Amino acid sequence: MNQARFFKLQQVLNRRQPDLTVITDNVHKSRNLSAIVRTCDAVGIHQIHSARPMDGYGTHHGTAKGSHRWLGVNIYDEVSTPIQQLQQQGFKVIAATFSDRAVDYRKIDFTQPCALLLGAELEGVSAEAAELADEHVIVPMMGMVSSFNVSVAAAIILAEAQRQRDEKGLYDQCRLDTITYQKTLFEWAQP
Amino acid sequence: MNQARFFKLQQVLNRRQPDLTVITDNVHKSRNLSAIVRTCDAVGIHQIHSARPMDGYGTHHGTAKGSHRWLGVNIYDEVSTPIQQLQQQGFKVIAATFSDRAVDYRKIDFTQPCALLLGAELEGVSAEAAELADEHVIVPMMGMVSSFNVSVAAAIILAEAQRQRDEKGLYDQCRLDTITYQKTLFEWAQP
Ligand SMILES: C[S@@+](CC[C@H](N)C(=O)[O-])C[C@H]1O[C@@H](n2cnc3c(N)ncnc32)[C@H](O)[C@@H]1O
Ligand SMILES: C[S@@+](CC[C@H](N)C(=O)[O-])C[C@H]1O[C@@H](n2cnc3c(N)ncnc32)[C@H](O)[C@@H]1O
Numbered sequence: 001m002n003q004a005r006f007f008k009l010q011q012v013l014n015r016r017q018p019d020l021t022v023i024t025d026n027v028h029k030s031r032n033l034s035a036i037v038r039t040c041d042a043v044g045i046h047q048i049h050s051a052r053p054m055d056g057y058g059t060h061h062g063t064a065k066g067s068h069r070w071l072g073v074n075i076y077d078e079v080s081t082p083i084q085q086l087q088q089q090g091f092k093v094i095a096a097t098f099s100d101r102a103v104d105y106r107k108i109d110f111t112q113p114c115a116l117l118l119g120a121e122l123e124g125v126s127a128e129a130a131e132l133a134d135e136h137v138i139v140p141m142m143g144m145v146s147s148f149n150v151s152v153a154a155a156i157i158l159a160e161a162q163r164q165r166d167e168k169g170l171y172d173q174c175r176l177d178t179i180t181y182q183k184t185l186f187e188w189a190q191p
Numbered sequence: 192m193n194q195a196r197f198f199k200l201q202q203v204l205n206r207r208q209p210d211l212t213v214i215t216d217n218v219h220k221s222r223n224l225s226a227i228v229r230t231c232d233a234v235g236i237h238q239i240h241s242a243r244p245m246d247g248y249g250t251h252h253g254t255a256k257g258s259h260r261w262l263g264v265n266i267y268d269e270v271s272t273p274i275q276q277l278q279q280q281g282f283k284v285i286a287a288t289f290s291d292r293a294v295d296y297r298k299i300d301f302t303q304p305c306a307l308l309l310g311a312e313l314e315g316v317s318a319e320a321a322e323l324a325d326e327h328v329i330v331p332m333m334g335m336v337s338s339f340n341v342s343v344a345a346a347i348i349l350a351e352a353q354r355q356r357d358e359k360g361l362y363d364q365c366r367l368d369t370i371t372y373q374k375t376l377f378e379w380a381q382p
Contacts, residue, residue: 008335009335012333012334012335015333015334031222038336038340038343039340039343040334041335042332042333042334043333043334044333069335070334070336106354140353140357142203142206142233142234143203143206143231143232143233143261144199144200144203144232144261145229145232145261148229148233149226149229149230149342151226151340151342152229152342152343155339155343155346156346156347156350159347162331166331171333
């Protein structure tokens with residue numbers, strides 16, 4: 001590994017956001033999941049949580065562009081497990097879902113510890129998960145089609161999260177704990 | 192057609208943005224093109240321009256969710272054709288591409304007549320098209336992976352365009368000319 005590469009790894013770790021994450025509920029097309037992982041890497045997410053990714057995960061490496069290497073994907077049988085674990089750690093769970101209590105996604109404070117919850121192409125976020133979520137958000141749509149592709153909705157909302165966190169300086173100082181930082185740097189630096 | 196449906200068609204046409212469009216350069220995975228079309232519909236784009244969509248267009252109806260019905264897709268052999276035609280009509284062509292002259296996409300005024308130019312997974316925007324473009328933009332990335340999936344990049348930039356146009360009231364009054372409006376309403380209202 002040359003020095004420029006080692007510097008790049010450190011620079012990326014210095015911008016990782018341990019208090020921002022994504023939960024996917026039943027998103028089972030691995031192509032969608034891979035595109036989401038690639039976007040998560042770009043906004044500094046370090047771990048995501050995926051309930052019932054039925055197709056399996058990782059078959060569309062093309063779409064993920066190798067980003068699975070840079071991001072932990074934790075798999076669960078029940079979506080309630082990561083939701084409740086994250087809430088116990090102080091995260092707000094923000095479901096991207098159409099409902100009476102949904103607000104415009106730009107109204108949410110994404111600089112607080114939070115997890116964006118996304119649903120599947122046909123079913124959307126499950127009723128159980130929507131019920132457990134702290135907030136519901138929608139991305140306003142002006143056309144005939146009633147929803148975005150899930151990886152598109154994820155990207156629009158995460159770009160707003162990144163904008164808010166950038167404005168607040170959250171990418172300007174290292175936010176990973178020392179152990180995670182050192183362990184990840186060691187893993188990434190392996191050939 | 193019931194009245195609610197007819198009202199919905201009119202409402203969508205009242206929000207169409209004839210001075211906002213997308214040009215794709217060599218984006219030949221029809222799955223990507225379909226996801227882009229679906230996003231375009233959602234931000235009120237009425238026509239897009241696609242140079243050399245090699246796979247053909249329209250095979251992934253699942254991803255487009257029927258949005259091809261609501262949007263004109265014009266096909267070209269050469270990307271220079273739609274770029275120059277749109278420039279003659281007073282559009283600024285804004286290429287999403289990594290270059291020395293690229294600025295943060297949020298710095299661009301998307302309320303002016305403009306076309307977002309997008310490139311392919313491997314090659315990106317061609318040198319020829321980049322040269323012809325009026326501006327270059329990038330979406331900042333904080334991770335290891337060096338680019339977004341093209342439909343993701345399109346969505347992030349178009350969401351910003353929509354935000355700016357919404358703020359300026361461009362969705363509050365009908366902006367299509369009467370002939371296009373009537374013709375489209377007639378077509379859409381067919382069973
Ligand atoms: C294709 S959509 C699901 C549509 C589903 N038929 C429904 O009605 O919920 C897939 C996922 O993308 C997200 N999504 C898509 N469009 C959205 C929007 N406009 N606002 C918020 N989330 C959206 C949601 O998480 C949704 O569960
Ligand atoms: C996968 S990228 C192409 C990457 C290509 N290897 C390159 O270096 O240009 C596909 C298209 O998505 C758009 N794109 C992806 N990430 C972008 C970013 N961060 N900023 C601007 N445009 C981006 C561009 O239009 C690009 O041509």
